[in-house]
Amino acid sequence: MFKPITIKDIAQALELSPSTVSRALSDSYEINEETKKRVIEYAEKHNYRRNPMASSLRQGRSYSIGVVVCEVANSFFSHAIDGIESVAYGKGYHVIISQSHDAYEREVVNIQHLANRAVDGLLISMSAETKDFSHIINLHAQGLPIVFFDRVIDAFETHTVTANNQKGAMVATESLIDRGFKKIAHLANAPHLSITAERLKGYEDALKQHGIPLDESLIRYCHHGGRIQREVEEAIQYFLNLPEKPDAVFVASDRLSMGCLSAYNKLAPRDEHPAVAGFSNSDVLDLLQADFTCIRQPAFKMGQVAMEMLIQLIESRYPVYDFQNIVLETELIHR
Amino acid sequence: MFKPITIKDIAQALELSPSTVSRALSDSYEINEETKKRVIEYAEKHNYRRNPMASSLRQGRSYSIGVVVCEVANSFFSHAIDGIESVAYGKGYHVIISQSHDAYEREVVNIQHLANRAVDGLLISMSAETKDFSHIINLHAQGLPIVFFDRVIDAFETHTVTANNQKGAMVATESLIDRGFKKIAHLANAPHLSITAERLKGYEDALKQHGIPLDESLIRYCHHGGRIQREVEEAIQYFLNLPEKPDAVFVASDRLSMGCLSAYNKLAPRDEHPAVAGFSNSDVLDLLQADFTCIRQPAFKMGQVAMEMLIQLIESRYPVYDFQNIVLETELIHR
DNA sequence: CTGAAAGCGCTAACAT
DNA sequence: ATGTTAGCGCTTTCAG
Numbered sequence: 077m078f079k080p081i082t083i084k085d086i087a088q089a090l091e092l093s094p095s096t097v098s099r100a101l102s103d104s105y106e107i108n109e110e111t112k113k114r115v116i117e118y119a120e121k122h123n124y125r126r127n128p129m130a131s132s133l134r135q136g137r138s139y140s141i142g143v144v145v146c147e148v149a150n151s152f153f154s155h156a157i158d159g160i161e162s163v164a165y166g167k168g169y170h171v172i173i174s175q176s177h178d179a180y181e182r183e184v185v186n187i188q189h190l191a192n193r194a195v196d197g198l199l200i201s202m203s204a205e206t207k208d209f210s211h212i213i214n215l216h217a218q219g220l221p222i223v224f225f226d227r228v229i230d231a232f233e234t235h236t237v238t239a240n241n242q243k244g245a246m247v248a249t250e251s252l253i254d255r256g257f258k259k260i261a262h263l264a265n266a267p268h269l270s271i272t273a274e275r276l277k278g279y280e281d282a283l284k285q286h287g288i289p290l291d292e293s294l295i296r297y298c299h300h301g302g303r304i305q306r307e308v309e310e311a312i313q314y315f316l317n318l319p320e321k322p323d324a325v326f327v328a329s330d331r332l333s334m335g336c337l338s339a340y341n342k343l344a345p346r347d348e349h350p351a352v353a354g355f356s357n358s359d360v361l362d363l364l365q366a367d368f369t370c371i372r373q374p375a376f377k378m379g380q381v382a383m384e385m386l387i388q389l390i391e392s393r394y395p396v397y398d399f400q401n402i403v404l405e406t407e408l409i410h411r
Numbered sequence: 412m413f414k415p416i417t418i419k420d421i422a423q424a425l426e427l428s429p430s431t432v433s434r435a436l437s438d439s440y441e442i443n444e445e446t447k448k449r450v451i452e453y454a455e456k457h458n459y460r461r462n463p464m465a466s467s468l469r470q471g472r473s474y475s476i477g478v479v480v481c482e483v484a485n486s487f488f489s490h491a492i493d494g495i496e497s498v499a500y501g502k503g504y505h506v507i508i509s510q511s512h513d514a515y516e517r518e519v520v521n522i523q524h525l526a527n528r529a530v531d532g533l534l535i536s537m538s539a540e541t542k543d544f545s546h547i548i549n550l551h552a553q554g555l556p557i558v559f560f561d562r563v564i565d566a567f568e569t570h571t572v573t574a575n576n577q578k579g580a581m582v583a584t585e586s587l588i589d590r591g592f593k594k595i596a597h598l599a600n601a602p603h604l605s606i607t608a609e610r611l612k613g614y615e616d617a618l619k620q621h622g623i624p625l626d627e628s629l630i631r632y633c634h635h636g637g638r639i640q641r642e643v644e645e646a647i648q649y650f651l652n653l654p655e656k657p658d659a660v661f662v663a664s665d666r667l668s669m670g671c672l673s674a675y676n677k678l679a680p681r682d683e684h685p686a687v688a689g690f691s692n693s694d695v696l697d698l699l700q701a702d703f704t705c706i707r708q709p710a711f712k713m714g715q716v717a718m719e720m721l722i723q724l725i726e727s728r729y730p731v732y733d734f735q736n737i738v739l740e741t742e743l744i745h746r
Numbered sequence: 747c748t749g750a751a752a753g754c755g756c757t758a759a760c761a762t
Numbered sequence: 763a764t765g766t767t768a769g770c771g772c773t774t775t776c777a778g
Contacts, residue, residue, distance in 0.1 A: 080553065082771060093749045098773060108747060123549065128529050129468040130771035133754050138464070148508070149489030154482070161510075170524060173483070173508045175496075189505060194463050214458065218415065334695055360669055360695045417755060428765045433757055443763060465755035468770050 081124045090114055101126065140170035141386060142190035143199045146178040146301065152330055152357040152375045153201070156225065159379025160199060167387055169196075176203040178266075178301045184211045197221035197386045202229060204266035204301030221389035225382040226373070228270045235385040237402045239373040241271050241355075244406035245278025245326065246285075248353045248371045251408065252324040253286050257351055261294040261315050261322035263308075263336055265329050266301050275328050275355070294322055298332060308335035309343065316344055327354030333361060333368070355406075372407045416459045425449055436461065475505035476721060477525035478534045481513040481636065486692040487665055487710045488536070491560065494714025495534060502722055504531075511538040513601075513636045519546045532556035532721045537564060539601035539636030556724035560717040561708070563605045570720040572737045574708040576606050576690075579741035580613025580661065581620075583688045583706045586743065587659040588621050592686055596629040596650055596657035598643070598671055600664050601636050610663050610690070629657055633667060643670035644678065651679055662689030668696060668703070690741075707742045 087094045100107045100115035132138040145153045164171045176183035183203040209231045228236045252260050262279050265272045296311035327333045333354045340349045353369040422429045435442045435450035467473040480488045499506045511518035518538040544566045551557050563571045587595050597614050600607045631646035662668045668689045675684045688704040
């Protein structure tokens with residue numbers, strides 16, 4: 077079967093000891109340049125690759141990190157992953173992506189799978205459905221480095237990177253107010269997500285600042301983060317059934333924006349569609365929906381920062397107690 | 412640091428030998444039910460997880476497979492990945508995703524990284540830019556099981572799954588002919604991709620069948636698969652500059668459809684936009700672009716089939732010589 | 747500068 | 763039904 081060449085084979089062929097070969101391959105200073113060259117040449121010629129399993133087992137390090145996001149088919153997360161990879165590759169780390177699909181069970185399984193020594197650290201953006209954090213708390217307590225990005229939890233102290241959700245939400249809502257809309261609804265994400273509370277706060281701030289009374293009945297949550305289109309449609313139908321329909325909607329996320337527009341298309345004639353503004357990193361959405369004002373998160377940057385902080389935790393020789401909670405600014409895209 | 416409990420720890424605590432514990436944990440028939448229970452209980456209580464590195468090193472198997480796609484932020488590939496995962500998890504395999512971004516170098520690096528024992532097999536959809544297949548041929552020659560899906564190569568014999576691209580392209584083109592369009596352009600993908608030739612063939616078939624002469628000047632290739640928006644815009648600008656502009660375009664892929672619509676939005680007033688039909692698995696595109704006729708590939712199914720075939724290769728006790736090239740039918744979505 | 751030897755955690759012959 | 767032992771491929775003291 078698939079039987080790659082090992083360090084022993086090289087040693088034998090070159091009449092050296094395995095340890096010398098190992099050292100030569102990792103460019104150790106205590107190896108003769110001549111020997112190094114011989115070894116490296118032979119290795120390349122026979123395209124030797126070090127067995128990462130053996131190497132990790134021995135070193136207690138895998139040089140790979142795990143990323144847990146709800147889904148990759150999402151512009152925000154895919155750009156964040158690009159950012160993560162850009163830093164990781166530069167520092168010699170490999171990235172393993174896994175999707176929770178916003179489901180609690182999948183998240184638990186995936187994290188468990190990644191955790192046990194298969195990765196040196198974890199980059200997590202929480203699933204929408206997760207309310208119980210014990211699977212993560214346990215790993216953290218055991219010493220596994222973890223950095224949260226975008227959707228964070230405060231069950232314990234660690235590095236985090238988020239967007240300035242509150243301000244972004246405020247700016248988005250204000251853009252609707254500025255355009256003259258009075259009755260602005262809010263289609264929110266799952267209630268226990270960090271981003272949900274922050275964006276709600278921004279929405280409330282904007283209303284308050286412009287003297288518009290907060291109307292709780294204009295806020296609808298999507299407990300599955302919009303993964304189930306029905307829940308979005310129910311929310312939209314609810315808005316449509318209100319005695320006074322909202323004339324604008326501030327939508328909390330990319331996926332919800334998609335679902336929201338789709339639901340309105342399905343449930344109401346075009347002239348009854350409200351104006352929509354919201355968080356989105358999709359190029360498609362703003363491409364095809366001319367009047368969609370969106371708040372862009374610096375996804376790539378967030379990925380980069382998160383990865384850098386994780387590497388810092390992993391490579392730190394001493395326990396880290398000084399944690400950073402970095403907040404990056406969002407950008408308003410107007411049409 | 413992160414020091415998980417091992418099989419030895421359990422053995423010591425329970426006054427058993429490591430092998431007994433190992434066997435108990437893998438539910439071996441030769442272990443006393445009583446002992447099994449004790450071991451499993453203890454393991455769960457102290458949340459033991461087997462170290463996958465050690466296990467893989469010993470067994471010469473990693474129970475994980477690598478997937479190489481151009482990008483995950485693409486409805487077709489993300490659904491294919493869902494299909495792959497659905498089969499993989501059921502059979503106890505872990506899936507490692509990696510993106511080539513349609514770049515040759517990234518593809519080579521990623522495949523090398525996955526290959527050496529880190530995975531038991533590879534599921535590959537070729538990058539648009541790749542013309543030299545030696546990195547894959549080598550691995551295959553060394554015995555690594557490889558299955559191609561969607562974008563295949565014929566450098567060697569192995570299992571493949573593809574959509575019926577030729578027929579899909581024909582149906583899409585015909586739908587444009589049926590709507591009365593006469594001058595139908597084709598925005599094609601990178602020339603060396605398998606899907607490009609097949610879809611071009613279908614386009615030609617449709618024209619021929621309806622007595623429309625083939626006009627080479629109506630065909631433009633995108634060598635980077637649309638990753639570079641400029642190349643799409645150049646193609647569209649070329650169409651717009653033709654003395655007789657095409658009144659319809661058949662587009663070869665999801666990403667190109669996006670780029671094509673976007674380019675027309677940018678370069679021409681709405682009433683000069685041609686009708687567009689093409690391959691796409693995007694929910695957004697057909698949601699927001701009312702007159703977009705699309706050909707859907709059975710992405711999820713393709714993922715499932717590919718994974719099943721890969722597992723068959725991996726688990727086969729003897730070299731496999733009887734390879735299957737499965738072709739799945741596409742579906743036309745009309746509006 | 748190079749080699750010998752031990753061991754990372756796990757599993758599978760080979761005992762018993 | 764359980765224990766003993768060896769070894770997967772690599773790195774890393776320790777010893778020359």
